[in-house]
Amino acid sequence: MKVKQISVFLENKSGRLANVTEILGRNNINIRALSIADTSDFGILRLIVNKPDEAYACLKKAGFTVSATEVIAVEVQDHPGGLAAVLKILDARGINIEYLYAFLEKSSDAALVVFRVEQIDEAIKVLGENAINVLKGEDVYKL
Known part of the structure; x- marks a missing residue:
């Protein structure tokens, strides 16, 4: 992941x-x-x-x-408020985002955003628990 x-x-x-x-x-x-x-x-x-x-x-x-x-590559719903929904999940668990940037390609209809967070394993866990897709490195490298 x-x-x-x-x-x-x-x-x-x-x-x-x-x-x-x-x-x-x-x-x-x-x-x-x-x-x-x-x-x-x-x-x-x-x-x-x-x-x-x-x-x-x-x-x-x-x-x-x-x-x-x-870092983690996260699928974010590509509509107004999509990024805010993911950020709210991380914020609720006290996971600080150091920086983020958008990806050039999409893996699906969702936008792909790269996150650098302080607690990467906890971020992966909490996003998964909230049905947010975090891509595997090997899948990202193939895009």
Whole structure:
């Protein structure tokens, strides 16, 4: 139920993001979802890719500062209030969301959202108890 996310620390200068995507492309690694958070000096690129271990290794070899983090990919009903319903379930159990971002593909008619939460196992459990589909990593990598 957990998905491996790759995070890359990038200096905020021209060409760094292009360099990352070029390296991934050369290694036949497909980006499934991404998010960039930046400041004036640096950014953090968060990626879900089809081959996370290979992505980690090739970016590390290229000299990037890289880390791997476990996140969850959650199906959210694709209508007004759909995300709010899922967030309310987590909030009721005291599960804090550190960040989230949307996925590029859908696994069904529902929207797919990536969550980084403090209590990942508890989040997976409570979402399942509330009939919210949390996708397996191998299913996400195939999208």
